[in-house]
Structure formats: structure tokens, C-alpha cells
Amino acid sequence: MAISTKKTKGTAGKNSEKEDIITKKTSTSSDKKTTASSDKKEMKKSEQKDSKKSDKSKNLQELFEDSLKDILWAEKKLLKALPKMEKNAMSDRLKKAFADHLEETKVHVERLEQCFEDMGQKAKTKKCDAMAGILEEANSIIKETEEGAVRDAGIIAAAQKVEHYEIATYGTLAAFAKVLEQESALDLLLKTLEEEKKCDDSLTKLADTNLNAKAE
Ligand SMILES: [Fe+2]
Numbered sequence: 001m002a003i004s005t006k007k008t009k010g011t012a013g014k015n016s017e018k019e020d021i022i023t024k025k026t027s028t029s030s031d032k033k034t035t036a037s038s039d040k041k042e043m044k045k046s047e048q049k050d051s052k053k054s055d056k057s058k059n060l061q062e063l064f065e066d067s068l069k070d071i072l073w074a075e076k077k078l079l080k081a082l083p084k085m086e087k088n089a090m091s092d093r094l095k096k097a098f099a100d101h102l103e104e105t106k107v108h109v110e111r112l113e114q115c116f117e118d119m120g121q122k123a124k125t126k127k128c129d130a131m132a133g134i135l136e137e138a139n140s141i142i143k144e145t146e147e148g149a150v151r152d153a154g155i156i157a158a159a160q161k162v163e164h165y166e167i168a169t170y171g172t173l174a175a176f177a178k179v180l181e182q183e184s185a186l187d188l189l190l191k192t193l194e195e196e197k198k199c200d201d202s203l204t205k206l207a208d209t210n211l212n213a214k215a216e
């Protein structure tokens with residue numbers, strides 16, 4: 001009996017070993033399934049990331065085009081505003097600065113139109129509320145001051161706000177063009193950016209001269 005019990009125990013032991021192996025085998029195959037499904041999930045995630053990346057670059061292109069429309073509106077508005085600033089300035093040097101920048105502004109418009117042409121698009125404008133506000137402020141200064149050094153100081157301040165807005169915009173547009181690999185646009189935008197910076201520098205010098213003359 002003792003032997004038979006042992007035998008039974010032995011058989012039972014073997015059975016339980018078999019069960020263990022089956023369980024292990026089953027768990028190994030379910031592990032494989034889990035790994036495969038997590039691999040699929042990872043692939044999906046990476047595909048989603050890739051599609052998000054292309055969405056982002058598409059959005060940046062749209063943002064780039066919108067900003068071009070905005071600054072084209074602003075530059076065109078400046079073609080009308082700069083002669084008014086020139087007319088209302090007293091200092092001959094300031095008048096000349098506005099006359100010179102008007103000629104540069106005409107080129108800025110042409111460069112922006114070229115950017116649209118390079119993208120195979122018609123040049124469009126979109127109202128730039130910021131530039132409209134700055135120019136409105138310039139008009140108020142002219143209305144509220146008498147011709148002379150104080151009005152010149154006010155006009156220079158408004159003109160520098162215009163230049164600072166342009167510098168910020170062209171700087172951003174150039175960065176966008178670089179990311180979007182639009183080399184021709186990048187080149188055009190950087191040229192304009194340099195001219196806006198130079199104009200701002202000469203306005204700073206004129207402001208110093210004007211204020212020093214007023215203080216004397
Ligand atoms: Fe400009």
C-alpha cells in the first residue's frame with residue numbers, strides 16, 4: 001500500500017510538473033502576445049507622433065503665410081504714413097530719414113510679394129491691428145503738438161515703435177523660413193530685417209540730437 005501511495009504520489013507529482021510546464025508555456029505565449037501588442041502600441045504612438053509632426057509643420061507654414069500677409073498690410077500702410085511723418089517733421093535730417101526709408105519700404109513690399117511668388121501664391125494682405133494702432137498713435141501726436149522739436153521727438157518715438165514692430169516681425173518670419181527650409185524667403189526677409197535695424201539706429205541718433213538741441 002505504501003508503494004502504491006508513493007506511486008500515486010509520484011504520478012500526481014509528475015502531473016503537477018506537467019501542469020507547471022503547460023502553465024509556463026501558456027504564460028510564455030501570453031507574454032509574447034503582450035510584447036507584440038505593446039510593440040504595436042509603440043508603433044502606433046510613433047506613427048501618431050510623426051503625423052503630429054507633419055501637422056505641426058503644416059501649421060507653421062500657415063502661420064508663416066498669415067504673418068507675411070500681416071506685415072505686407074503694414075508695409076503698404078507705411079507707404080502712406082511715411083510721407084505724412086516727413087511732412088510734419090521739422091528737422092531736415094529727420095525729413096531725409098523718412099524720405100530714405102520710404103524708398104526702402106517700397107523694396108520691402110516688393111520682397112514680400114516675391115516671398116508669395118516663390119510659394120506659388122498671389123500676394124495677399126491681412127489687416128495688422130498692431131501697426132494700425134501704432135500709426136493711429138503717431139497721428140494723435142501730430143495733432144496734439146505744435147511743429148518743432150517736441151513734435152519731432154514724438155514722431156521719432158512713434159517711428160521707432162514702427163521699426164521695433166517690424167524688427168520683431170521680420171526676425172520671427174526669418175526664423176520660420178529657416179525651419180520651413182524656404183531659403184529664398186529667408187534671404188529676402190534677412191535683408192529687410194537689416195534695413196529696419198539700420199533705420200532704427202539712425203532714428204535713435206536723431207532722437208539724441210533732437211533732445212540735446214531742445215535741452216540747450
Ligand atoms: Fe519695412
Ligand SMILES: [Fe+2]
Pocket residue numbers: 101105162163166196199
Ligand atoms: Fe521700417
